[in-house]
Amino acid sequence: MAEGMLSLSWNNHRATFCHILSTLREKERYTDVTVACDGKFYQVHKLVLSTCSEYFEKIFENTPCKHPVIVLKDVQTDELEALLSYMYEGAVSVAQNDLARLIKAAEVLRIKGLAVPDEPPLSESCSKRVTQSRNASDDRSSPHPKRRRREESNTSLQGAQTSTSPPASPRVSSFESEGETHHSTSRTQSDSRWMDQRSSEREDQSTDHPLDDRLGDHTATSRSSPTPPQVEVMVDETLVKEEMVDHVDNSQDDIVDSGMDYGSMGSDSRLDGSGGGEEDPSSQMLPNKFEPKINPSQGQAQQLPDAVVEALAGPSGMQGWLSGCEMPTGFSGLEGYSGGDGSQDVHPPPQGQPVSQSQAHQLVGLQAVGQRTGGSVASRPSQVGLQAIGQRTAGSDGTRPSQVPKIHRCSICAYTTTHGSHLKSHLYTHTGEKPYSCPYCSYSCTHGTNLRAHIRRHTGEKPYACTYCPYRAAQKSSLKTHMFKHIE
């Protein structure tokens, strides 16, 4: 720099940034997006999500509302929590058995560094990609040149990979070219420090691995290494890189475009974090509590082999699902945020019913990780999560009987109504949005009627007068009660 110019470097910038972000998340401060997952709601920041995932980035680009709610269906809460920790802190600990699931979820959400290469500046990546794409096959067979992956266990990996003949992935990027970057410790990047762990990975992203590879990979890792249950997933670490590499190529773009189901709606603050398909109305307004911990028990439920198998099957099956799901099941991409009414015109089978076989299949495919339950997918309210939050259905059999009143169903809970607008207000109970604000105080609510009743408190208005005495009540029910006195 020119003379007289000083380069000020904040040594702890990265650590501080990470810490503050985590803190903000814990305190749910400045959060501007809610991620709903299997009955739980997580208040997070668009900035962080979009920084760590193109998927989220696209969602936000296409979602005008200020505080969208993204409903994730094929991701389980423990996975989401782990991924959030990963995004906010750059690292997360995950049980080895859960790794496959986690990666799978990361793929779905296109989490950089886990499922998607943490792309370096475009110009660079593009050029490289082009040149390398041709060599994809080569890379595939030896994708880890530079990874310092756990050398111990990867022998089988390699075998598996070489044996597979994957479709060439469009997303090849081989930053493998040695020597590219090194550790994130370089000072110049201080601004983006909190993310740079990931960025350091880009060097190894060879996204061209086929699913099969992934399979092999997982199996190998999970089985061959009797290692401790906990695997440290550090972004800088080889472990992650390896996984990432393997997963990257799953047509993530498709996912983004066709939209996993997510619905978004405006919401303010409080969301029900109580989980479970059916919401207890009384608990709905409880502040959402973020649970930073990965739930180990959940992870255990699924044996590794299964997870691996699913992981394998998932991506490939998913594409079809994704592209086809929109129409048939009525999943819609961005819809239902406060601007609209959140209801979807779909004809999904009501609980537990008739999803056509093909649809069922697709649904199954969508349950990326863990919950592939065959035909029963649609039967559990909580599993409907992926669908846009509000949905409507014509007939239970999906045939749309010509004049049966349309049923609008909430896909978060079992609530149904024939009134579209009722669904809308009902959804407020899930999103926490309270559009009606009192001009006199900070009170706000979800019903205009209730607001009016509330305002009477301020105005002192008591519209309900007793016909027998001067008594007046602010609530009709009060007058009713009062009238009993006269009747007696």
Add this chain to the structure above:
DNA sequence: CAGCAGGGGGCGT
């Protein structure tokens, strides 16, 4: 009494 939430009906587009 205050607040919440579901249901029904009317009206305008």
Add this chain to the structure above:
DNA sequence: CGCCCCCTGCTGG
């Protein structure tokens, strides 16, 4: 179909 309004029931303080 969406919006608005009203009614009602329930809960908790």
